[in-house]
Amino acid sequence: MNDRLKATAPTSPTQGAAPAATSVQTTVQVAASPSPPSSPPRAEPPAVALIGAACNLGGPATANVCSSAGPAALARLGVAGAVRRAGGEPRSLELLEPIPAQDPAEGRLAQLGRYLPRLAHAVAAAIDRGDTPVVLGGDHSIAAGTWRGIGQALGAAPGLVWIDAHLDAHVAESSPTGNPHGMPLAALLGLGSPELAWQDGPVLDPQRVTVIGARSFEAAELRHLVRLGVKIVAPDDLAHHGFAKVLADAVARASHQGSAPFGVTIDLDVFDPSDAPATAVPVRHGLTAKEVLPALRGLLRRPGCVALEIVEYCPERDPDLRTGRLAVDLVEAALAPDAATLTDWELRYGAHNYAPLPLVACRGEGAFLFDTAGRRYIDMMAAYSAVSFGHSHPRLVAALTAQAQRLAVTSRAFSNDRLPVLLKRLTELTGFDLALPANTGLEAVETALKVARKWAHAVKGVPDEQAEIIACAGNFHGRSIAIVGLSTEDQYRAGFGPFPGGLLTIPYGDAAALEAAITPNTAAFLVEPIQGEGGIVVPPPGYLATCAAICRRHNVLLIADEVQTGLGRTGRLLASQHEGVQPDGLCLGKALGGGLLPVSAFLARREVLGVLKPGDHGSTFGGNPLAATVALEALELLLDEDLPARSARLGAWLLERLRGIASPLIKEVRGRGLFVGVEVQGVSARAVVDGLLAAGVVTKDTHGTVIRLAPPLTIDEATLAAAADALERVLAGLERRS
Numbered sequence: 204m205n206d207r208l209k210a211t212a213p214t215s216p217t218q219g220a221a222p223a224a225t226s227v228q229t230t231v232q233v234a235a236s237p238s239p240p241s242s243p244p245r246a247e248p249p250a251v252a253l254i255g256a257a258c259n260l261g262g263p264a265t266a267n268v269c270s271s272a273g274p275a276a277l278a279r280l281g282v283a284g285a286v287r288r289a290g291g292e293p294r295s296l297e298l299l300e301p302i303p304a305q306d307p308a309e310g311r312l313a314q315l316g317r318y319l320p321r322l323a324h325a326v327a328a329a330i331d332r333g334d335t336p337v338v339l340g341g342d343h344s345i346a347a348g349t350w351r352g353i354g355q356a357l358g359a360a361p362g363l364v365w366i367d368a369h370l371d372a373h374v375a376e377s378s379p380t381g382n383p384h385g386m387p388l389a390a391l392l393g394l395g396s397p398e399l400a401w402q403d404g405p406v407l408d409p410q411r412v413t414v415i416g417a418r419s420f421e422a423a424e425l426r427h428l429v430r431l432g433v434k435i436v437a438p439d440d441l442a443h444h445g446f447a448k449v450l451a452d453a454v455a456r457a458s459h460q461g462s463a464p465f466g467v468t469i470d471l472d473v474f475d476p477s478d479a480p481a482t483a484v485p486v487r488h489g490l491t492a493k494e495v496l497p498a499l500r501g502l503l504r505r506p507g508c509v510a511l512e513i514v515e516y517c518p519e520r521d522p523d524l525r526t527g528r529l530a531v532d533l534v535e536a537a538l539a540p541d542a543a544t545l546t547d548w549e550l551r552y553g554a555h556n557y558a559p560l561p562l563v564a565c566r567g568e569g570a571f572l573f574d575t576a577g578r579r580y581i582d583m584m585a586a587y588s589a590v591s592f593g594h595s596h597p598r599l600v601a602a603l604t605a606q607a608q609r610l611a612v613t614s615r616a617f618s619n620d621r622l623p624v625l626l627k628r629l630t631e632l633t634g635f636d637l638a639l640p641a642n643t644g645l646e647a648v649e650t651a652l653k654v655a656r657k658w659a660h661a662v663k664g665v666p667d668e669q670a671e672i673i674a675c676a677g678n679f680h681g682r683s684i685a686i687v688g689l690s691t692e693d694q695y696r697a698g699f700g701p702f703p704g705g706l707l708t709i710p711y712g713d714a715a716a717l718e719a720a721i722t723p724n725t726a727a728f729l730v731e732p733i734q735g736e737g738g739i740v741v742p743p744p745g746y747l748a749t750c751a752a753i754c755r756r757h758n759v760l761l762i763a764d765e766v767q768t769g770l771g772r773t774g775r776l777l778a779s780q781h782e783g784v785q786p787d788g789l790c791l792g793k794a795l796g797g798g799l800l801p802v803s804a805f806l807a808r809r810e811v812l813g814v815l816k817p818g819d820h821g822s823t824f825g826g827n828p829l830a831a832t833v834a835l836e837a838l839e840l841l842l843d844e845d846l847p848a849r850s851a852r853l854g855a856w857l858l859e860r861l862r863g864i865a866s867p868l869i870k871e872v873r874g875r876g877l878f879v880g881v882e883v884q885g886v887s888a889r890a891v892v893d894g895l896l897a898a899g900v901v902t903k904d905t906h907g908t909v910i911r912l913a914p915p916l917t918i919d920e921a922t923l924a925a926a927a928d929a930l931e932r933v934l935a936g937l938e939r940r941s
Contacts, residue, residue, distance in 0.1 A: 249503060249538065251291045252329035253283060254338045255298040256322050256514075260311045261344025261384030262483050270483055273516035273530075274298060274339040280527045282339065282534055289538035294334065297325055312375075315344060315383055316398030323352030323402060326510070330356035335503055337534055340514030342384040342483060343371055343470050344399070349512050350391055351404030353466060360404075361509055362411035362457025362465035363391070364450065368472040368486040370420040370428060370435070377423035384483070384515075388414075389427055409433045411465070413453035415441065416473035419486045438488075446490060447498035447577060458507050467502060468512040469533060471526060479529055481521030492529050496536045497566060497577055503537040511537050523608070542575045560896055560903070567594025570918040572901055581926045583895075583902040583914045587735070588767045588878075591794035592840055593915040599797040599836055606832035614823050621831035628838055632776065634785055635806035637813065640826035644766035644792030645681030647803040650820060651729065651762050651788050652685055654807065656705075657814045659726030663758055670726040673759075675711035679736030680729065680764050689729070712742040714749040721753070727760035727788070732778035735767040738909040739880025741873050748782040760811060762788040766803065767878075770794040771841055771916055774851030774876030781875065787811055797837035798915075802830045846916040850876040853923055857912065860927045866934045868941075870908075879912040880905075881930070886937050894933035900926050 255274025262270060278296045286293035301318045322338075326349055329336040338349045354360045365371075371388045374395035378385055383399060390399035393406040409431040418438050428435060434456065436449050444452075457465035472482040475489035502508050516530050540548075542563040549559075562580070566573040570593055572580045585591055592599060606621070613619050622640065629638045639654075641647050652672055659670040674680065674689040681687075687695050688702030696702075705724075709716040717728060732747055734740040747763075754761040763786040768778035770791065775781055777789070788811055792803030805812070824830070841847070854876035861872045861881060868891075870884040883891060888904030895902060895910075903911055910930075914923065 249291050249335040250294065250333060251286045251503075251538070252294045252325075252334035252336045253278075253286070253296045254322070254325050254329065254336055255296050256338055256341035256345040256349070257298055257300045258315075258318055258322075258341045258345055259483075260301055260315045260318060260342070261382060261387070262342040263380070263382055270340055270342045270515050270517050271300075272518050273341060273514075276518035276521075276527055277339050277516060277530055280524065280531050282337075282531050285531045285535035286337075286538060289535050290540050290544070291335075291538050294329075296339075299325060312383060312396055312398040315347075319345070319348030319351070319399070319402050322348035323355060323404060326352030327356040330509065335508075336510040337503075337537075338510065338512040339530075340512065340516070343367065343369075343468075343514045344383040344387050345514060346371075346387040346468055346512060347390045347399045347402055349468070349510065350407065350466065351402045353464075353510055354404040354407075357464055357509070358405075359464075360407045360411075362459070362463060363407055363413075364453045364457050364465065364467045365412060365414045366416050366468065366473050366490075367414065367470035368416055368419050368489055369470070369484070370414060370417050370424040371470075372424040372427045372433075373421070374427070377421065377427075379421065385424075388412075388433075389424075392427075392431055392433070394427060411457050411459070411463070413456055415446070415449055415453060416490055418488060419484075446494045450498045454502070454505075454508075461507060464507050464509045466508065466510040466512070467499075467537075468514070471513065471515050471530060474529065479526040481517045481519075481526035483515045483517055492532070493566075493568075496532055497573065499533060499536045500539045500565070500575060500577075501537070501541055504540065539575070545575070560892065560901070562896060562901060569593040569595075570915045570922050578899070580896070580899050580901045581914070581918075581922055581929075583900055583912050583926050585913055585915045586798065587793060588770075588772050588913060589793040589796065590798035591770060591772060591846070591916045592797055592837060593917040594798060596797065596840065596917070598840055599799055599833060602836035603797075603799050603829065603833050606829050609828075611829040612824065612827045615821060615826060619826075619828040619831070621828040621835070622826040625826075625831040625835050628835060629791075629804060629806060632838060633789060633791075633806055635789060636809035637811075638804050638806045639812060639815070639820070640831070641792075641803045641805065641822050642801045642824050642830070643681075644764075644790065644803050645683055645686065646822065646825070647766060647790040647792050647805045648680045648686055648729070648764060649683055650805040651727070651764075651790055651807075653820060654805065654812060654815065655727035655729075655760050655762065655788070657819070658760065658811050659724070661814045662810065663726070665724050665726060669705070669724045671705040671707060671722060671724045672727050672729060673707045673709060673717065673720050673725060674729045675731070675734070676708050677711050677734050677737035677740060678708070678729075678731060678764075679734070680731075711737070711740060712746055714746055714753060717750055718753050718757075721757045721759055725757065725759045727762050728754055729762045729764060731764045731768065732781070733768050733773060733875060733878060735878070735911075735913075736905055738882065738905050739874050739878060739911060741875060745782065747779060747784050751784045751786065754787070760787040762786060762790065764790045766790050766792040770837075771847035771850050772876055772878050772913065774847055774854055776841075776847050778875070795834050795837060796830065797833045797840075800830050800833050802834045804834075844917070847876075850916045853877055853918070853920065854879065856920075857923060857927060860924070861912075861930070864931050864934065866931070866938060868934050868938055874912075877913060877916055877918075881910045881912065882908055883910065883934075884908075885941060890937060891930070891933055894937060895929060898929040898933055900929045 259271035283293040373385045389395045413434040476485040478492045656670040659665040676691040688706045788807040796802035870882040
């Protein structure tokens with residue numbers, strides 16, 4: 204125990220009275236203490252003792268049911284599952300309810316005085332057996348038991364980070380309501396009513412206590428804490444420094460720069476009511492989940508972090524479970540493993556069909572990705588065009604959320620009210636007669652191949668089992684058996700044969716080769732207007748239009764695979780429109796799902812898709828109302844923000860900027876719109892990608908020679924310029940070392 208506090212701890216109830224009013228500064232500046240060094244994760248996943256403090260004796264008497272029901276509600280919401288997902292081992296929830304009053308005249312303080320030692324004992328017992336307590340309240344008065352129990356087990360008071368909209372530092376004489384939930388911090392510091400302040404265990408050292416997020420309190424509370432030396436982060440300082448920096452400083456202070464145990468208590472009312480409406484005393488202008496969750500990540504895995512407390516959840520006020528879900532997310536975030544552990548899990552439990560870059564992303568916003576350490580990256584890949592609208596676009600997230608709360612999946616056994624609207628809108632925008640919804644780009648292409656073969660047999664008269672499909676060398680249409688049968692990439696084919704017959708490939712960009720390859724049995728020519736995985740390969744001018752004329756002449760279907768190039772990526776709604784081509788069939792995907800869901804479609808003339816009859820083809824999830832809603836909103840967003848024109852303008856700027864880089868390592872810059880490839884020589888493209896990653900730019904190479912630059916279409920000019928500048932610096936550094 205801190206000697207000074209031990210010497211001044213109250214010995215009678217009167218000594219816990221509020222100190223005399225003094226003139227104090229009402230804001231306390233954030234100290235410029237360094238962030239704590241990053242601690243290695245615990246070798247073993249923590250065993251977590253879930254302790255439910257189902258007590259609202261400290262809250263307003265009119266809301267007695269409110270936060271006392273919180274722990275059981277969080278158990279039903281899967282808080283134990285959150286612990287397991289994070290790699291922890293949860294004990295069964297130990298639910299502690301208050302003992303009924305022994306006397307009708309017994310007040311709430313007296314009942315609390317009997318309840319808090321039970322809670323303190325449960326917490327101390329958890330520490331003694333090597334568990335990490337996660338205490339779920341209940342109102343915040345339970346803190347007077349939680350942290351004294353921690354001190355009992357440790358033999359010394361822990362440091363404490365107090366995250367709350369209120370100071371909770373009243374004593375009975377200063378409290379305007381008399382509610383004990385406004386008193387626990389004062390009690391933990393040795394002030395106030397004996398029922399709270401005189402619990403067994405060491406008093407907190409105010410020099411190791413920091414209050415974050417307080418914005419609703421009385422002057423008397425502030426005087427108590429300032430007099431003792433508690434650090435209170437003013438709202439302006441919190442806004443200026445950001446929650447992550449403030450929390451890091453608070454942890455450093457609470458842990459004596461990593462040398463002493465500490466804990467964290469979070470009152471859910473610290474969050475803005477838009478994120479956490481279901482609290483006992485909501486206060487506007489609070490913290491956001493978006494800033495708190497990443498900063499809290501892995502905190503309970505740090506050596507020295509002994510416990511987490513989350514209080515004031517009122518499930519009866521949470522019809523959409525928003526606040527309860529946040530509380531569960533806080534537990535999972537605090538226990539989350541670091542990037543090295545997650546990478547190990549992926550290697551240990553996942554098939555090794557990918558070799559990802561050394562980046563573990565945990566959040567995306569607009570054109571940026573954030574890793575588990577909180578570092579921000581410019582996303583110049585956009586998930587191969589799937590994130591064309593940027594990460595977590597608010598309109599798309601809102602549409603998804605609203606629809607998910609109404610109806611998500613029905614199968615196609617009967618109709619839903621969203622799919623017909625999507626089919627109508629898709630065909631109107633693209634000029635096709637019919638659309639068939641699916642999920643992934645591969646499914647759209649497989650559908651196209653099936654339909655083309657059936658059309659060839661039913662309409663063109665090609666003998667059954669004789670229909671042929673032509674594709675181009677260097678293509679990437681997916682990885683199914685049939686599609687890989689069209690690939691010229693050795694690795695994609697090796698060991699996966701035999702492949703279906705009737706699949707041919709010709710050189711890309713060579714219209715004469717197409718005409719020479721066509722036979723009476725040719726059903727379709729499948730082509731990417733620009734080859735993406737092939738290296739952002741742009742065919743010669745007029746190529747697609749010439750191919751379209753050849754196909755018409757021979758009654759062959761021209762099917763454009765625009766899974767990557769469609770929906771604004773190249774500066775037009777469809778890449779085929781650059782040459783005025785309306786193909787017979789069109790494959791869409793990736794961007795159609797708005798970066799939130801897999802959504803794809805095959806569109807065609809009625810004569811083509813009309814060959815299908817009920818039972819010929821299907822998909823359980825294809826066309827589900829949730830996917831249809833997101834796709835509809837994505838299409839409207841594309842038009843409302845005129846993203847094809849934006850892609851054309853920014854793409855032209857990017858091509859000019861990259862072609863102006865005077866580097867012998869650049870062999871060619873090519874592309875259209877925001878679909879750009881930089882082919883390098885004298886250095887591997889992977890080395891450039893690794894250098895970009897170190898510089899805070901994420902992208903991917905293809906074939907070891909080309910760097911793909913295809914950011915979200917919503918990227919702003921300054922961010923795009925920053926990415927181009929980073930590429931120039933990386934190339935210059937590689938040139939110096941070569």
